[in-house]
Amino acid sequence: MLLRSFRHAVVGVGLALAFTGAAQAEKVLRVGNDGEPQSMDPHYISTVQTSRLSDDMIVGLLTYGQDGQPIPGAAESWTISEDGKTYTFTLRDHVWSDGTPVTAEDFVYAWRRLLAPDTGAEYASLLYIVKGAEDVNTGKAGPETLGVEAVDARTLKVELTAPAPYFLAQLAHQTAFPVPKHAVEKYGRDWTKPENIVVNGPYILTEWQPKVQATLVKNDKFYDADNVAIDKVIYYAMEDRTAMQKRFRAGELDLARDIASEQIDWLRENMADSLRIAPYAGTYYYVFRSDKEPFTDARVRKALSMAINREVITEKVLRTGMLPAYSFVPPGTANYGEPAYADFKDLPYGDAVKQAKALIEEAGYGPDKPLKITLRYNNAEDHKRIAVAVQSMWKQIGVEADLFNTDGKIHYADLKQGDFQVARAGWIADYNDPQNFLFLMESKSGPINYSKFNNEKFDGLMAEAEAVSDLGQRAKILHDAEEVAMDGQPVAPIFYYVSKQLVSPKVIGWVDNAPDKHPTRFLDLEQ
Amino acid sequence: MLSYALRRLVTAVPTLFVIITVAFFMMRLAPGGPFDSDRALPPEIEKNIAAAYDLDKPLFEQYLIYLGRILRGDFGPSLKIRDFSVGELIASGAPASMELGFSAILLALVIGVSLGTLAALRQNSGTDFSVMSVSMVGIAVPNFVMAPLLSLVLGVYLDLLPTSGWGSGELRYKVLPVIALALPQIAYVARLTRGSMVEVLHSNFVRTARAKGLPPRSVIGLHALRNALIPVITTIGLQVGVLLAGAILTETIFSWPGVGKWLVDSISRRDYFVVQGGLLLIAGIIMLVNLIVDVLYGLINPRIRHN
Numbered sequence: 157m158l159l160r161s162f163r164h165a166v167v168g169v170g171l172a173l174a175f176t177g178a179a180q181a182e183k184v185l186r187v188g189n190d191g192e193p194q195s196m197d198p199h200y201i202s203t204v205q206t207s208r209l210s211d212d213m214i215v216g217l218l219t220y221g222q223d224g225q226p227i228p229g230a231a232e233s234w235t236i237s238e239d240g241k242t243y244t245f246t247l248r249d250h251v252w253s254d255g256t257p258v259t260a261e262d263f264v265y266a267w268r269r270l271l272a273p274d275t276g277a278e279y280a281s282l283l284y285i286v287k288g289a290e291d292v293n294t295g296k297a298g299p300e301t302l303g304v305e306a307v308d309a310r311t312l313k314v315e316l317t318a319p320a321p322y323f324l325a326q327l328a329h330q331t332a333f334p335v336p337k338h339a340v341e342k343y344g345r346d347w348t349k350p351e352n353i354v355v356n357g358p359y360i361l362t363e364w365q366p367k368v369q370a371t372l373v374k375n376d377k378f379y380d381a382d383n384v385a386i387d388k389v390i391y392y393a394m395e396d397r398t399a400m401q402k403r404f405r406a407g408e409l410d411l412a413r414d415i416a417s418e419q420i421d422w423l424r425e426n427m428a429d430s431l432r433i434a435p436y437a438g439t440y441y442y443v444f445r446s447d448k449e450p451f452t453d454a455r456v457r458k459a460l461s462m463a464i465n466r467e468v469i470t471e472k473v474l475r476t477g478m479l480p481a482y483s484f485v486p487p488g489t490a491n492y493g494e495p496a497y498a499d500f501k502d503l504p505y506g507d508a509v510k511q512a513k514a515l516i517e518e519a520g521y522g523p524d525k526p527l528k529i530t531l532r533y534n535n536a537e538d539h540k541r542i543a544v545a546v547q548s549m550w551k552q553i554g555v556e557a558d559l560f561n562t563d564g565k566i567h568y569a570d571l572k573q574g575d576f577q578v579a580r581a582g583w584i585a586d587y588n589d590p591q592n593f594l595f596l597m598e599s600k601s602g603p604i605n606y607s608k609f610n611n612e613k614f615d616g617l618m619a620e621a622e623a624v625s626d627l628g629q630r631a632k633i634l635h636d637a638e639e640v641a642m643d644g645q646p647v648a649p650i651f652y653y654v655s656k657q658l659v660s661p662k663v664i665g666w667v668d669n670a671p672d673k674h675p676t677r678f679l680d681l682e683q
Numbered sequence: 684m685l686s687y688a689l690r691r692l693v694t695a696v697p698t699l700f701v702i703i704t705v706a707f708f709m710m711r712l713a714p715g716g717p718f719d720s721d722r723a724l725p726p727e728i729e730k731n732i733a734a735a736y737d738l739d740k741p742l743f744e745q746y747l748i749y750l751g752r753i754l755r756g757d758f759g760p761s762l763k764i765r766d767f768s769v770g771e772l773i774a775s776g777a778p779a780s781m782e783l784g785f786s787a788i789l790l791a792l793v794i795g796v797s798l799g800t801l802a803a804l805r806q807n808s809g810t811d812f813s814v815m816s817v818s819m820v821g822i823a824v825p826n827f828v829m830a831p832l833l834s835l836v837l838g839v840y841l842d843l844l845p846t847s848g849w850g851s852g853e854l855r856y857k858v859l860p861v862i863a864l865a866l867p868q869i870a871y872v873a874r875l876t877r878g879s880m881v882e883v884l885h886s887n888f889v890r891t892a893r894a895k896g897l898p899p900r901s902v903i904g905l906h907a908l909r910n911a912l913i914p915v916i917t918t919i920g921l922q923v924g925v926l927l928a929g930a931i932l933t934e935t936i937f938s939w940p941g942v943g944k945w946l947v948d949s950i951s952r953r954d955y956f957v958v959q960g961g962l963l964l965i966a967g968i969i970m971l972v973n974l975i976v977d978v979l980y981g982l983i984n985p986r987i988r989h990n
Contacts, residue, residue: 195765202720276735278718281725294727348766366764366775367940368849396938399848565715565953572723582721603723 183681185389185663188400190414192393193370196348196361198333199270202278204584204672208413209391210330212359212372212676217245217263217312218328219357222678224669225588226328230258230356231312240319240625247310250379252336252354260306262334268292268299269340270331282331282586285323287315319625321491322589329587358384358677367393372676385680404430404658410681412658417476417538423658430658433477434668438584438653439484439593442531442546445577446646447608450519450527454644459515460578461648462500462508463553464546470651473545474538477656481649484597485638488670490588492631496638498645513553527555533580534567542650543580572603581606584653588671590634594618597641609646688978695970699963703753706962707746710955717762717953736762749959758963759956763949769960773942779849780941784930786861788919791868796915798869799876800908806881814873821870826929830863830936847937860937864929868922872915879911886910920976924969 191205198210211220219229231245251257270277271292284290287303303315316323326332339347339354346352350361358381359372370391374384392409394400397416404412405427415423415431423431444451444460451457466480483495500508521527531547533539540561547557557578562570570576585592595601598618599610617637624630641647655672664680718724718732733739737748752759758769767775802814837859838846845856883889884907892902931943938944942961949957 192764194763197766200765202722273731274735276732278724278728278732280728280731293731364766365940366767366772367944369851394848394938396847399846399938402846403848563715563951564721565717565719565951567715568719568721568723569715572719602725604725606723 181683182387183385183683185386185411185676185679185681186409187389187391188394188404188409188412188414189391190397190400191395192367193364193391196353196364198330198335199266199275199277199279201330205413207330209361209370209372210333211357211673212389213353213355213357213361213375214330214333214335215357216327216329216333217247218324220328220671220673220675222665222675223667224671224673226325229328230263230334231327234324240321241316243314243316243323244307245312245314247312248379249310250356251377252339252356253360253375253377254336254339254354255377256336256338256354257309258334258356259309260312261309262337263312264302264304264306265337265340266333266335267304268302269335271302272299277331279331279586282326282329285316285318285320285326287317318622320591320622321625321627321630322587322591325490325587325589358675359389369393378677380677384677386676389676401658404660409658410660410663415656415658417474417656420476427658429661432657432659432666432668433654434672435479435486435488435670436584436653436655436672437486437489437588437670438582439481439486440478440580440582440650440653441481441484442648442650443571443576443579443581443606444646444648445574445607446644447610448574448577450521450529451577453519455515455519456521456527457645457648458643459512459519459553460550460555461498461645462503462512462515463549463555464648464650465505465549466650467505468549469542469545473541474651477654478651479654481651482642483638484641484647484649485590485593486652486670489585489590489593491627492590492634494635495590496635496642498642498649509552516553516555521554523554529555529557529577530560531557531578531580532560532562532567532570532576534564535561539580571606574606574608576606579606581647582653585671590631590638591618591621594634594637594641597646607646609641609644611640611644611646614640614644684978684981687981688974691974691977695974698970699966702966703750703959703963704746706959707749708742710950710953710958711742711745713950713953715953717955719953736760749956753963758960761949761954761957763952763954763957769956772945772957773960773964776940776942776945779939780930780934780943782857783860783864783933783939783941784923784926786857787865787868787926787930790861790865791872792915792919794865795869795872796876796908796912799873800880800903800911802873802877803880803884803911804903811877815877818870818873821866822874824867826863826867827932827936829866830860830933833859833863834936847939849938849940860933860939863937864926864933867929868919868926871922872919875915875918876911879914880907883907883911917976917980920972920979923972927965927969 189205189208191203193206193209194203195201195206196210198214201207201210215229217229217231218226221227230247232248234243234245236243247258247260267283269275270283271280271289273293273295280293288297288301291297292299292302305313307313334356336354339352343352350363353361355375358375358378360375361370362373363371371388373388375381378384397414400412401416403409444457446452446457470478470480482497482501485492485495487495516527531543533543543559547559550557571579571581583593583596596604597607597609597614598605599615614637617633617640621630621633624633659666662682664682665678666674718729730739737745761767761769761772764772798814802811805811834846837843844859849856889902889907892906931946934941934943935947942964945957946961
């Protein structure tokens with residue numbers, strides 16, 4: 157009996173010690189982030205590297221779950237009107253990190269601020285689906301005309317211009333985040349400084365040393381703080397992928413959010429247990445200036461696109477697990493189904509080259525009159541390797557391509573101004589919906605429709621899809637639209653992006669996903 | 684002396700003005716703007732952003748606004764890291780840059796002077812020839828070749844030190860950048876010290892000191908070296924400009940979070956105000972150091988007086 161009590165006591169003390177030991181050991185996640193954050197103010201964020209920090213700090217009406225899919229966040233529930241144009245959200249009863257309740261007014265204030273012209277928010281157009289948003293943002297109407305209303309402290313009503321099934325997914329994006337009205341009004345531009353910042357999410361900024369690191373610590377006032385395991389997360393700003401990889405190998409980082417692609421073979425061989433390659437919602441493509449000779453002729457565009465051997469590019473040139481692309485919308489995109497592929501997808505490459513050659517000759521080019529074009533890309537080793545490969549593929553069909561490379565700023569400025577013939581571009585989705593890809597070819601999209609594609613049928617289908625609230629019907633219309641685009645080939649999709657990163661086997665709870673969202677609140681570390 | 688310094692400060696103003704003007708217009712003439720990225724912005728949003736930074740105004744008006752700001756001590760906002768002003772960014776990068784610069788100068792002085800003295804004492808010996816030929820290589824091989832070479836050999840092949848980065852500010856991250864920046868300076872200082880030392884060792888006062896029977900240590904340490912160092916100290920001041928240029932390269936190659944790396948990154952990001960502010964800062968430092976050196980030179984060398 158005595159022995160048993162003694163045993164109990166020993167076990168009890170042991171458990172208590174183990175428990176306090178666990179409670180004391182601070183869990184710190186060290187992340188190699190492949191870019192410097194731009195701002196901690198969600199209205200001034202336009203890079204994924206920055207959104208990783210803001211997603212850890214602020215929770216929108218919806219937020220990203222462990223698998224990257226939107227889950228309820230600041231809103232605990234919502235109703236949608238029958239016409240799909242009015243959303244009514246009930247906010248969760250929760251507080252900002254200074255104890256002030258999060259109210260519907262914080263959202264109204266935030267969205268009006270995002271869209272106010274003098275805020276100069278780069279991403280404001282993402283919320284143009286909200287009634288009156290475009291007019292507010294272009295200064296045609298006052299902020300009070302925006303279709304968003306705080307019915308009471310915990311009820312938010314939003315009106316849309318059209319039924320948009322992607323609206324809920326958009327609400328997890330940082331543009332739709334609330335901002336603490338009381339803090340922004342008190343500190344102005346300085347509200348995001350570590351000493352002033354107020355958040356409603358799982359982590360709060362305590363230190364930011366530009367070019368070096370930003371440190372976030374757990375916010376105990378977060379509504380789900382009990383289920384947050386990591387106490388502190390440090391984001392190291394590391395643009396040099398090789399250096400990041402070295403630090404990861406040395407055990408100084410738990411996550412490296414990008415890899416040095418040229419070392420893929422070595423990584424596969426030596427770090428297979430850490431290497432994570434997963435489909436990523438984005439497409440790498442070449443764009444043809446479709447309103448200028450010689451690319452006004454759809455046959456020329458199609459011939460050039462057909463002659464690109466995508467399999468060689470993904471398997472021989474890049475070798476990082478990218479998938480060859482024959483559609484603009486990547487497979488697996490929400491609210492869609494199978495994308496519309498170009499009709500030459502299943503053609504053996506030899507036949508594709510023959511047909512491409514025939515098309516080019518039909519368009520009036522041949523050995524006596526070779527087609528001479530310039531292919532532009534922005535400086536980066538991979539872009540260069542792809543361009544060189546494509547140049548030689550085009551040579552087979554008698555097309556002479558000069559390569560022209562510039563720094564990124566010049567490249568994109570020229571793309572915007574239409575100063576190119578064929579150019580490299582890429583698109584990563586802001587929200588998981590085919591519309592977020594296809595709109596790039598709509599004539600009303602302005603400069604981002606680099607190709608200046610102006611196809612009535614395509615535009616008509618896109619407009620039709622916007623007005624439809626039935627998901628199945630909408631998916632079909634969008635599919636038809638993509639079919640038109642893949643037939644006209646204003647763009648030649650080359651491959652679908654993959655996310656490439658190193659995740660230490662010590663990290664628990666990491667789920668590969670296409671939006672590539674991995675909120676720290678769902679992660680844990682094996683001690 | 685004071686009036687000389689003041690006069691020099693006043694004449695610095697037009698030079699700085701020219702630098703501000705050139706930096707301003709060169710940045711604006713560069714193709715591509717700060718907000719061009721893989722996502723072309725809708726024109727109306729681009730207009731809003733431009734207006735938020737006064738970039739929509741005529742260029743000359745923007746220039747006047749900028750001049751007005753500089754006069755008030757405001758270097759403007761960063762267009763790419765919006766939570767920081769240019770002043771704050773420079774302040775955050777300055778300690779790292781100064782650490783790099785001072786460590787390199789210190790290393791150059793200690794090693795350079797020792798090697799130079801050693802070579803001078805054993806003039807025309809094997810030691811002398813090897814020190815001088817190695818230092819010739821040090822001067823001849825530019826910083827931008829030496830830095831990656833060091834990183835490759837010591838960082839990658841031998842895996843002794845981190846190839847680049849700042850880590851959490853640990854010493855091992857700092858070794859390579861400091862050595863890379865200091866090497867040409869070590870070589871320079873060694874050659875200078877040797878030349879000056881050889882001359883001093885043949886002068887009358889050294890001969891007198893020796894004749895008095897002073898031990899060699901105090902002849903060299905107390906008498907010869909002190910005099911031999913005068914030209915070294917004055918030229919190291921003038922070398923600050925060279926050092927700054929080297930620091931920009933070194934910081935870029937080793938991803939060192941100092942002002943130089945900011946400057947280079949900001950050029951490719953077209954972060955106008957950061958580049959302009961950074962250039963102004965560097966120009967200011969070079970001018971200030973030159974002024975200090977000139978004043979000191981007058982103090983050290985009685986043959987020169989600024990009246």
